[in-house]
Amino acid sequence: MQEARESRVKVRWYREAPLVRTPWDGVAVEQEVPIMPQRVLSSELPAHVGETVLLRGWVHRRRSLKSVSFLIVRDRAGLAQVVMPEPVETPEESAVAVVGTVVANPAAPAGVEVVKPTVDALAAAETPPFELFRPDLAAGLSTRLDAAPLAFRHPGTRTALETAAAATRGFRTALEKSGFTEIFTPKLVATATESGANVFPVDYFGRTAYLAQSPQFYKQLMVGVFERVFEVGPVFRAEPHDTGRHLAQYTSLDAELGFIEDHRDVMAVVREAIAGMVEAAAPGLDVPIDIPDIHFPDALRVAGARPDEPDLSPADERALGEWARREHGSDFLFVTGYPMVKRPFYTHPDPADARWSNSFDLLFRGVELVTGGQRLHRHGDYLAALAARGQPVEPYRSYVDAFRYGIPPHGGFAIGLERFVARLLGLANVREATAFPRDRTRLEP
Amino acid sequence: MQEARESRVKVRWYREAPLVRTPWDGVAVEQEVPIMPQRVLSSELPAHVGETVLLRGWVHRRRSLKSVSFLIVRDRAGLAQVVMPEPVETPEESAVAVVGTVVANPAAPAGVEVVKPTVDALAAAETPPFELFRPDLAAGLSTRLDAAPLAFRHPGTRTALETAAAATRGFRTALEKSGFTEIFTPKLVATATESGANVFPVDYFGRTAYLAQSPQFYKQLMVGVFERVFEVGPVFRAEPHDTGRHLAQYTSLDAELGFIEDHRDVMAVVREAIAGMVEAAAPGLDVPIDIPDIHFPDALRVAGARPDEPDLSPADERALGEWARREHGSDFLFVTGYPMVKRPFYTHPDPADARWSNSFDLLFRGVELVTGGQRLHRHGDYLAALAARGQPVEPYRSYVDAFRYGIPPHGGFAIGLERFVARLLGLANVREATAFPRDRTRLEP
Structure with missing residues (x-):
């Protein structure tokens, strides 16, 4: 992620919508070419198989199996599965940016997953009062409203x-x-x-x-x-x-x-x-x-x-x-x-x-x-x-x-x-x- | 207007958007044919030359010349000129329904006017505190806000x-x-x-x-x-x-x-x-x-x-x-x-x-x-x-x-x-x- 971090200094690689902009002095120049991928939403992953993409969202769930770990990223469009070489340390509900390659995998949600990822924690989360990754939220109405x-x-x-x-x-x-x-x-x-x-x-x-x-x-x-x-x-x-x-x-x-x-x-x-x-x-x-x-x-x-x-x-x-x-x-x-x-x-x-x-x-x-x-x-x-x-x-x-x-x-x-x-x-x-x-x-x- | 009044009992001639409806008991029947024209907005008049139409709106202005009088009707789309055989008694700002025939007249606003009208007062108005038909409203801000x-x-x-x-x-x-x-x-x-x-x-x-x-x-x-x-x-x-x-x-x-x-x-x-x-x-x-x-x-x-x-x-x-x-x-x-x-x-x-x-x-x-x-x-x-x-x-x-x-x-x-x-x-x-x-x-x- 070192390269990505450096790249931010030079170009606005994280922009969601393409945007031509002149610098602050108002003089038009040729736009610099982003060296980092544009962000894609989880729902758009199937259209990007084989590409390197930037995902942004929250750590929805971490799962560690014997030889592999998974990071489920939740963004406003849904969930994405990221395959991790080792267990994830970033806690659930932290905000993250993930750069990785999209591959097809029929066993994964929506048939795709992201591999060879670099994960950048944007804002770490403490342990939430309830587990948001469960299919049903196991919390009474009052608890939920307190933490709306x-x-x-x-x-x-x-x-x-x-x-x-x-x-x-x-x-x-x-x-x-x-x-x-x-x-x-x-x-x-x-x-x-x-x-x-x-x-x-x-x-x-x-x-x-x-x-x-x-x-x-x-x-x-x-x-x-x-x-x-x-x-x-x-x-x-x-x-x-x-x-x-x-x-x-x-x-x-x-x-x-x-x-x-x-x-x-x-x-x-x-x-x-x-x-x-x-x-x-x-x-x-x-x-x-x-x-x-x-x-x-x-x-x-x-x-x-x-x-x-x-x-x-x-x-x-x-x-x-x-x-x-x-x-x-x-x-x-x-x-x-x-x-x-x-x-x-x-x-x-x-x-x-x-x-x-x-x-x-x-x-x-x-x-x-x-x-x-x-x-x-x-x-x-x-x-x-x-x-x-x-x-x-x-x-x-x-x-x-x-x-x-x-x-x-x-x-x-x-x-x-x-x-x-x-x-x-x-x-x-x-x-x-x-x-x-x-x-x-x-x-x- | 007598015929129009009677017609209301039988059909909903004033409806703005065509609507197929079954009667209250829910049994489908053939829809009755309206005998009164559909309402048109003032802005739509040029497309209805030669037709009998229903206008609805407010008496924006009355003008009486020697041989003819005009009724300017204001609706949400603009103004329409109605040619009256005699001076209009309905005061400004009254709500009216006008049935008449659209004719082309290059001298009229938007090149059309309504002739042979029947005017039905829906709600009479008292004399407003300012004249709304003037190009500029001659009333101070406070007066205007009081009568917003x-x-x-x-x-x-x-x-x-x-x-x-x-x-x-x-x-x-x-x-x-x-x-x-x-x-x-x-x-x-x-x-x-x-x-x-x-x-x-x-x-x-x-x-x-x-x-x-x-x-x-x-x-x-x-x-x-x-x-x-x-x-x-x-x-x-x-x-x-x-x-x-x-x-x-x-x-x-x-x-x-x-x-x-x-x-x-x-x-x-x-x-x-x-x-x-x-x-x-x-x-x-x-x-x-x-x-x-x-x-x-x-x-x-x-x-x-x-x-x-x-x-x-x-x-x-x-x-x-x-x-x-x-x-x-x-x-x-x-x-x-x-x-x-x-x-x-x-x-x-x-x-x-x-x-x-x-x-x-x-x-x-x-x-x-x-x-x-x-x-x-x-x-x-x-x-x-x-x-x-x-x-x-x-x-x-x-x-x-x-x-x-x-x-x-x-x-x-x-x-x-x-x-x-x-x-x-x-x-x-x-x-x-x-x-x-x-x-x-x-x-x-």
């Missing part, structure tokens, strides 16, 4: 974060394709949006502000500007419950669109967004072009609940999930028309029967995944809705006033990213779907 | 938000292409990240948390998982200054990458990110493949500053911007090697001379646009750096401890989205580059 940056190195654990990133990309791509504009709204607000409870107070230059529970009001107002808007951002709930379904901060995927007839136009966009997310994050899963739907009173009947129940219980939702699979062959089911009494004041009632709302939930395998609906859009309707619930207008003044200026019929929806990921992957606890969860007791790391 | 959802309807004002959305898309696209993974990090933290001042305290279930000033620590830790990460999200600074450059909440575009040699690898990624942002948001602007750079002491010399100055003043930066344009024909200039004393404790020193750091700023037309650099990556170096600054380790324990486990050499950068947009568009105040700014006095709307 380490636990997520485990390929199985990491999947949840990769799924979150992919699903978010799919969400944005689907909405941008449909003419939606991304917006960025305040997380510091003067008034609680959804309800007075469960908000975090903030000392805001000497007065009290709150952390936004959702971008609800702002996305509605921006319909007046862009017609169709979306936002991906953190929302905050001071959840008193310590369950596997709640986080004090989660990522909300929000969308809102104007010029709709009713909530069914919103449902059509939900379908596109979910299809985009699934295509990016879980391509094997079928999202029907026509997601079946059922009206709330019918849903109660199918679930075997009392006809005067104002909401669906988790058991009801499970029964509906089974029904959708059985009757419609679908993992997804829209439940529409939830009773107005169970929905927030900005919800638009069903014009045909004001007991029901123009709202919906999307169930996935019997659990709620998306909530949305049509909103009120006339200034007078907002005043009436607040009055009917005995709520003062004043805290909502700047929001309600905006409806004086021609906000078209509109609606929207929100998807909790961590919940989506947890349900897609079958994770028991939503804390497993985010790198650094926040709850009643957890504020670190 | 309305002011941003003005096409000129709206550009800033469109630019923000496009730049963000370009940032993500460029980084995803280079193997970066999106992360979502906590905005509620136990310790101030950048410094103890300027943080917002939060009442977090009875104890004190803080709003994150940056995702700095988290993105560094996630290098150990994904090698290359980015985040787009809000950050919070309790800025005591009431200037045109500061916001209490802004959108930070953050990236961090591992396995670097030094800060110059980070600068190469900055160039890719900026090029992606500019390509998406301001395609006419040239981002050199090789952005020129200058070392800090040389920058002082070029700017005519005293050689012992620890930082560049705004005037120095302006002088450097002019120098870069004159000497290198570039709007962009990297200044590298800022003195260690002016950089945060996690900054990596220049191995050749520890007075200077492996850090940089990117100047755009003489103002700072991006800050970044190489970070410390060894556990011992963190302990030493904190000790050297007389800072206790305890508040940073969960961060510093993560460096025990093989974090490779790494670095990253951050771009303030609103500042980027303001500088790209030449806006005097960063508050014009965000829909709902937050500052010392402003918490609404």
Whole structure:
């Protein structure tokens, strides 16, 4: 590795992407030829058989047999097997650079391995609190969360974060394709949006502000500007419950669109967004072009609940999930028309029967995944809705006033990213779907 | 419009995207044929000459001449001229649906107009506090911000938000292409990240948390998982200054990458990110493949500053911007090697001379646009750096401890989205580059 080290002084041999660059004085010169190989990712090794390559990553595992030792290198793309002449001293999870020759070996992972290696330790690791090379991470949730940056190195654990990133990309791509504009709204607000409870107070230059529970009001107002808007951002709930379904901060995927007839136009966009997310994050899963739907009173009947129940219980939702699979062959089911009494004041009632709302939930395998609906859009309707619930207008003044200026019929929806990921992957606890969860007791790391 | 109104009962004629759907009971039937035209956007009118179309949008302006009146409809794509047989009563900014016939007229905007219209008011507007149809919005910043959802309807004002959305898309696209993974990090933290001042305290279930000033620590830790990460999200600074450059909440575009040699690898990624942002948001602007750079002491010399100055003043930066344009024909200039004393404790020193750091700023037309650099990556170096600054380790324990486990050499950068947009568009105040700014006095709307 002596030669490699010296070479660094002269040329930038470790660069990942080819790059032509002039020196600092800005005068163009001929580029020096790298004498060290370009880095390849573990997944790219099969295309480099017979070549000398540079691998970079972490010591995933060391294994010593009688006559030979193996070093398994983990990088962002996967694992690579390096054949060592003698046992490896660099401990697991150290960051390393390995230069060696790629050879075909049907017994090795992906049919290739690296031989005649030179290993350069970039950053040594102490012994981790759990063994990351095991197929399953033998550590309880609390231990894992305490050492989150380490636990997520485990390929199985990491999947949840990769799924979150992919699903978010799919969400944005689907909405941008449909003419939606991304917006960025305040997380510091003067008034609680959804309800007075469960908000975090903030000392805001000497007065009290709150952390936004959702971008609800702002996305509605921006319909007046862009017609169709979306936002991906953190929302905050001071959840008193310590369950596997709640986080004090989660990522909300929000969308809102104007010029709709009713909530069914919103449902059509939900379908596109979910299809985009699934295509990016879980391509094997079928999202029907026509997601079946059922009206709330019918849903109660199918679930075997009392006809005067104002909401669906988790058991009801499970029964509906089974029904959708059985009757419609679908993992997804829209439940529409939830009773107005169970929905927030900005919800638009069903014009045909004001007991029901123009709202919906999307169930996935019997659990709620998306909530949305049509909103009120006339200034007078907002005043009436607040009055009917005995709520003062004043805290909502700047929001309600905006409806004086021609906000078209509109609606929207929100998807909790961590919940989506947890349900897609079958994770028991939503804390497993985010790198650094926040709850009643957890504020670190 | 009577016929159109009736038709709504039977068919969903207003749908934007063609959609095949089964009725609620899930049984497939032949789709009914819409008897009303599909909506077209104003920008699509030239392709529909001779056809009857549905426009939707807002009354941008009404104009009555002797024998004819005009209704200018504004939608998310632009403006459309509708020829009315009599003066329009629907006030400006009302949301409307217009059905009419597209005819060619070289005198009309984009060479087309809509005739024989039927106008349906979807939501009436009161008289706005300023006239949105004027080429320039004749309202002071404070008035505009008070009525932000309305002011941003003005096409000129709206550009800033469109630019923000496009730049963000370009940032993500460029980084995803280079193997970066999106992360979502906590905005509620136990310790101030950048410094103890300027943080917002939060009442977090009875104890004190803080709003994150940056995702700095988290993105560094996630290098150990994904090698290359980015985040787009809000950050919070309790800025005591009431200037045109500061916001209490802004959108930070953050990236961090591992396995670097030094800060110059980070600068190469900055160039890719900026090029992606500019390509998406301001395609006419040239981002050199090789952005020129200058070392800090040389920058002082070029700017005519005293050689012992620890930082560049705004005037120095302006002088450097002019120098870069004159000497290198570039709007962009990297200044590298800022003195260690002016950089945060996690900054990596220049191995050749520890007075200077492996850090940089990117100047755009003489103002700072991006800050970044190489970070410390060894556990011992963190302990030493904190000790050297007389800072206790305890508040940073969960961060510093993560460096025990093989974090490779790494670095990253951050771009303030609103500042980027303001500088790209030449806006005097960063508050014009965000829909709902937050500052010392402003918490609404």
